[in-house]
Amino acid sequence: MPQYDAVLLVSFGGPEGPADVLPFLRNVTRGRGIPEERLEEVAEHYHHFGGISPINQWCREVIEALRAEFRDAGIDLPIYWGNRNWPPMLVDAVTRMTGDGVRRALAICTSAYGSYSSCRQYVEDIAAARAAVGETAPVIDKIRHFFDHPGFIDGFAKQLEAELGKVEDASATRVVFTAHSIPGSMEECSGPAGARYSDQVAEAAELVAERAGWTGPYDVVWQSRSGPPAMPWLEPDINDHLKVLASEEVDTVVVSPVGFLSDHIEVLWDLDNEAAETAAGLGLRYLRAGTPRIDADLVGMFRDLVSERVFGTPLQRLGKLPVWDPLLEGCCPARRPPAPDKHRTR
CATH class of the missing domain: 3.40.50.1400 (Rossmann fold)
Known part of the structure; x- marks a missing residue:
C-alpha cells in the first residue's frame, strides 16, 4: 500500500458574502466567454440566500468531525482543505502541504459519482495545482467513487x-x-x-x-x-x-x-x-428530502474510504456496478461540449 502522510478535502467552493458572489462566478466561468449580464443574473440565486453558499461551512464541519473520527480510528493523518473556485484555493492548500513536508496525500473529493465533471475534472485540477507548486509538490491520489457506500x-x-x-x-x-x-x-x-x-x-x-x-x-x-x-x-x-x-x-x-x-x-x-x-x-x-447529515454515516464513510487506501481494508459497498481507480488513464474522459450559456451554480 502507498504510504500516505496527509488527507486533502477538495470541494467546489462558494461565496461567503454578497461581495464574493460575482468574483466567485467569474472564477467558475473563466475562459468560457460567459457575458457579465448572465453572471449578474445567476448572482441573484446567491443573493436570494444572502450571498452565502453553504458549501464552505459544510466543509469546515466535515473536517472537524473527520479529525475526531480519525483519532478514534487510529488514522494519524493531518487534513488539509482546498477548493476549485474560492478560498481556500486548491493551489494554496498544496503549497501549505509542500511547506509542511507532505510527500503523498489522499484526496477526498465531494462528488460521489464518476463522470468528467464529477471526477476527472477534480483530478485535472489537482494536477494543475501540483504543477503550479512545482516538483516538490506531494503526489495526490483521489479516493474512489462512493455512490453505493x-x-x-x-x-x-x-x-x-x-x-x-x-x-x-x-x-x-x-x-x-x-x-x-x-x-x-x-x-x-x-x-x-x-x-x-x-x-x-x-x-x-x-x-x-x-x-x-x-x-x-x-x-x-x-x-x-x-x-x-x-x-x-x-x-x-x-x-x-x-x-x-x-x-x-x-x-x-x-x-x-x-x-x-x-x-x-x-x-x-x-x-x-x-x-x-x-x-x-x-x-x-x-x-x-434533505442531503445526508454530517453524522456517523457520512463521517464513517470518509473514514472507510481513507482506510481502504491507507490500510487496505475491504471495500464497503452495496451496489453491483464496477468500481475503478479514478487515477487510471481513460477514466471519465474529457469530452467537453461547447461553452454553455449557463454555468453550474453551487
Missing part, C-alpha cells in the same frame, strides 16, 4: 424516510430522485468494465429507496442543465417531469437529491425554489 446510501435513506413519514396516501405519491444533468457526450464513463453516470445514479436511487422502505414507484430525473438548447443533455428535467406526474393523478411528490452530497445553492435554488414553484402551480404537494 453504505454511509452514503443510509444518509439519504434516513432523510427520505423522514419525508415519507409525512405522506398520508402512498398510492398517490411518487418518489423522485434528482442528480445534476450532464451532456450526452459526457455520459459514457470508461472505467475498466464501463459504467455510465446515469447507471450510477440509478443504482444509488434503487439502494436509497430500498433502505428507506419505499416499495412504491419512483423515478430518476435530472436538474440544473446548463447547456444551449440544441445540445443534448440527460433528460427529463425535474420541472418537465412534474408536469407529467400531475397528469397521472399523482398528488404528492417526494424529491431526494441523490446526486448531491450537501444542500448547496444548486440544490436550494433549483429544487426549493424553481421545482417547488412548478409543483405549486400544478397543484402538487411537494416534499423535499
